[in-house]
Amino acid sequence: MIRQFELVERVQSYDPEADEDMLNRAYVYGLKKHGTQLRASGDPYFSHPVEVAGILAEMRLDTSSIVTGLLHDTIEDTDATREEIAGLFGENIARLVDGVTKLSRLEVQSESTKEAENLRKLVLAMSSDIRVLLVKLADRLHNMRTLRHIKEPARRRRIARETMDLYAPLASRIGMEKVKRELEELAFAELNPDGRASVLARLGYLKEKGEQIVPQIEAELTKTLLEGGLEAQVSGREKTPHSIWRKMQQKNVSFEQLADIMAFRIIVSDVAQCYQALGLLHGSYQVLPQRFKDYISVPKPNGYRSLHTGVIGPLGQRIEIQIRTAEMQDQAERGVAAHWIYKQGGPSTDAPQYAWLRSLIEILDKAPNAEEFLEHTKLEMFQDQVFCFTPKGKLIALPRGATPIDFAYAVHSQVGDTCVGAKINGRMLPLRTQLSNGDQIEIVTSKAQTPSPTWERFAVTGKAKAAIRRFIRIRQREQYLQLGRSLLDKAFHEEGYEVTDKGLADVKANFKHATTDDLVAAVGAGLVGAREVLTAVYPGLKQKQQRKSGADIVPISRARNKATKAREARGQTESGQIAITGLIPGMAVHFARCCHPLPGDRIVGIITTGKGVTIHTIDCATLESFSDAPERWIDVGWDSVGEGEAAYTGRLKITVANQPGSLSSLSTVIARHEGNISNLRIVNRSMDFFDMVIDVEVADVKHLADITAALRATPAINAVERARN
Numbered sequence: 001m002i003r004q005f006e007l008v009e010r011v012q013s014y015d016p017e018a019d020e021d022m023l024n025r026a027y028v029y030g031l032k033k034h035g036t037q038l039r040a041s042g043d044p045y046f047s048h049p050v051e052v053a054g055i056l057a058e059m060r061l062d063t064s065s066i067v068t069g070l071l072h073d074t075i076e077d078t079d080a081t082r083e084e085i086a087g088l089f090g091e092n093i094a095r096l097v098d099g100v101t102k103l104s105r106l107e108v109q110s111e112s113t114k115e116a117e118n119l120r121k122l123v124l125a126m127s128s129d130i131r132v133l134l135v136k137l138a139d140r141l142h143n144m145r146t147l148r149h150i151k152e153p154a155r156r157r158r159i160a161r162e163t164m165d166l167y168a169p170l171a172s173r174i175g176m177e178k179v180k181r182e183l184e185e186l187a188f189a190e191l192n193p194d195g196r197a198s199v200l201a202r203l204g205y206l207k208e209k210g211e212q213i214v215p216q217i218e219a220e221l222t223k224t225l226l227e228g229g230l231e232a233q234v235s236g237r238e239k240t241p242h243s244i245w246r247k248m249q250q251k252n253v254s255f256e257q258l259a260d261i262m263a264f265r266i267i268v269s270d271v272a273q274c275y276q277a278l279g280l281l282h283g284s285y286q287v288l289p290q291r292f293k294d295y296i297s298v299p300k301p302n303g304y305r306s307l308h309t310g311v312i313g314p315l316g317q318r319i320e321i322q323i324r325t326a327e328m329q330d331q332a333e334r335g336v337a338a339h340w341i342y343k344q345g346g347p348s349t350d351a352p353q354y355a356w357l358r359s360l361i362e363i364l365d366k367a368p369n370a371e372e373f374l375e376h377t378k379l380e381m382f383q384d385q386v387f388c389f390t391p392k393g394k395l396i397a398l399p400r401g402a403t404p405i406d407f408a409y410a411v412h413s414q415v416g417d418t419c420v421g422a423k424i425n426g427r428m429l430p431l432r433t434q435l436s437n438g439d440q441i442e443i444v445t446s447k448a449q450t451p452s453p454t455w456e457r458f459a460v461t462g463k464a465k466a467a468i469r470r471f472i473r474i475r476q477r478e479q480y481l482q483l484g485r486s487l488l489d490k491a492f493h494e495e496g497y498e499v500t501d502k503g504l505a506d507v508k509a510n511f512k513h514a515t516t517d518d519l520v521a522a523v524g525a526g527l528v529g530a531r532e533v534l535t536a537v538y539p540g541l542k543q544k545q546q547r548k549s550g551a552d553i554v555p556i557s558r559a560r561n562k563a564t565k566a567r568e569a570r571g572q573t574e575s576g577q578i579a580i581t582g583l584i585p586g587m588a589v590h591f592a593r594c595c596h597p598l599p600g601d602r603i604v605g606i607i608t609t610g611k612g613v614t615i616h617t618i619d620c621a622t623l624e625s626f627s628d629a630p631e632r633w634i635d636v637g638w639d640s641v642g643e644g645e646a647a648y649t650g651r652l653k654i655t656v657a658n659q660p661g662s663l664s665s666l667s668t669v670i671a672r673h674e675g676n677i678s679n680l681r682i683v684n685r686s687m688d689f690f691d692m693v694i695d696v697e698v699a700d701v702k703h704l705a706d707i708t709a710a711l712r713a714t715p716a717i718n719a720v721e722r723a724r725n
């Protein structure tokens with residue numbers, strides 16, 4: 001176990017400004033908290049966080065990361081709390097330790113490799129501070145190094161599998177190739193010991209055979225470069241057993257065919273020399289086609305830069321060569337962790353896919369010190385997504401802002417259609433609740449439930465929206481059919497006739513409908529008048545004059561739109577449709593602009609061509625024009641369940657004295673009574689008075705009456721009345 005002063009010295013060796021006091025306090029705190037706990041190996045538990053801190057020191061990370069390493073298991077495994085850590089080490093450290101703890105809790109949730117990619121994204125999304133991820137990787141690395149001490153083979157395998165599928169790719173993603181290689185090798189040894197043994201045996205045999213070859217080729221390559229005037233460091237290296245194994249699997253080639261079992265790395269001092277070395281090698285040896293890759297001009301997404309090429313080497317065998325600078329080498333090994341050391345001249349990463357890395361480097365350039373760099377380094381990747389779990393641990397990725405409705409439809413459209421509620425992390429919460437990363441969602445369903453039009457407001461995925469719309473369309477058609485049938489019955493009965501299928505079938509073509517159902521639905525939707533159908537079936541009735549509908553109520557939908565917008569702006573639900581009784585649910589409803597009905601007014605519904613039902617006040621003059629068409633009248637009332645929020649537009653005609661301040665006292669009175677002026681129009685102006693019409697958003701007719709009374713009591717206001725037409 002690394003001793004306290006050793007750890008501090010190691011950190012100070014690369015960071016002279018490290019907070020020695022904080023490191024010492026964290027060491028002592030961790031030691032005390034873990035107390036007599038033991039690891040599977042029999043070592044004191046605290047040796048683990050200390051080793052993790054040691055790995056982080058090897059990565060040359062800042063004090064906060066090292067301290068987080070020392071404390072990373074205290075919340076999970078001891079009686080330490082986030083609050084206590086915040087009090088002793090500051091909010092910053094508490095946040096980091098908490099982040100690592102949350103990541104650790106993720107592990108147990110899923111064992112399916114299919115979900116690995118989503119899990120990787122989840123881990124990245126949860127590591128809003130990159131140090132959380134770095135500490136987690138160091139934690140996993142030490143656990144893998146000591147994996148053999150765990151007795152249960154199934155548990156060892158699970159951890160190894162997770163390392164292979166989740167943590168090694170994550171390390172690679174942020175460019176930490178050295179950590180990635182070690183994680184992979186350790187996991188490979190656990191998951192496929194036979195495969196690894198065979199690769200090692202074969203490697204050993206080849207090495208024996210070609211023992212002198214590697215130094216010989218090294219010397220030859222060095223000489224070739226020197227003759228071209230280039231001094232370079234050439235080193236031969238072997239691929240790891242796991243990478244050889246994977247290549248053999250992927251490319252389906254035999255061991256000997258693998259060109260890159262022997263690979264050489266050439267380190268030069270700058271980018272120009274990289275290309276110079278490449279030219280010298282390509283000029284001296286036969287180039288293997290398709291082996292050349294320029295990751296300097298176009299770095300890998302994780303920031304990796306190097307030139308790769310393959311040639312027939314000086315001794316006649318195929319070799320792979322990597323050419324890079326020392327800085328690129330360090331970057332390739334340490335990835336993100338390398339950035340904050342190299343402040344000058346980071347990788348050139350102009351392509352859009354390197355945006356996240358570029359922003360890292362930008363912060364790096366601006367930050368005065370390493371601590372601040374890491375502090376402000378946020379992994380922006382996948383911040384536009386949320387990842388949630390089903391109760392069985394299946395991971396579901398959704399766009400940010402998604403709600404349980406989206407989740408339900410993502411699970412299965414049947415689940416979505418019958419969804420009645422959702423338990424988020426065990427708590428029953430509204431369906432409009434926005435989901436967060438790592439939430440576990442249990443959808444409560446009921447066979448009696450059907451999708452509600454209001455769901456569309458808080459669904460964000462296309463799948464959910466489409467399913468809801470489709471359902472509403474189908475249901476609406478059923479309702480139009482039902483309504484159309486009753487409207488036709490009413491119109492026919494008035495003249496002493498019966499609606500017959502034959503009668504409808506005979507005239508359906510007159511209305512350009514293919515089926516009688518289509519015609520009936522069109523009547524229900526108000527697109528075709530019931531009386532028009534009647535007179536088509538019985539042309540003798542035609543002479544009876546029928547009023548043209550529509551013309552006098554064309555603009556009616558506008559007022560409702562405004563009210564709807566007002567409601568939406570306040571985040572209210574659509575209540576206009578459900579506040580009216582006597583209608584078939586789901587029918588389109590509009591409030592007539594001529595009379596502005598308010599809850600509390602006596603009202604009547606008129607089937608309106610192309611508009612569904614229009615609601616008028618019972619004393620509205622417009623109604624006279626429908627006296628000839630009783631089949632279009634519907635008995636309606638207000639649902640007593642109101643929202644109590646201003647959402648309806650009432651119109652007032654007001655006469656105000658033409659004097660300074662009268663308009664402001666008008667608006668003050670309305671505002672004081674919680675009305676909201678949505679429109680104001682001066683209709684007449686004289687020397688003494690203004691006549692104006694104002695639209696006020698109110699909750700109901702009583703609310704409007706209160707405002708009217710208050711206005712009448714205002715000295716500057718002469719007359720107030722409800723506007724009719």
Ligand code: MN
Binds near residue numbers: 072073
């Ligand atoms: Mn740990």
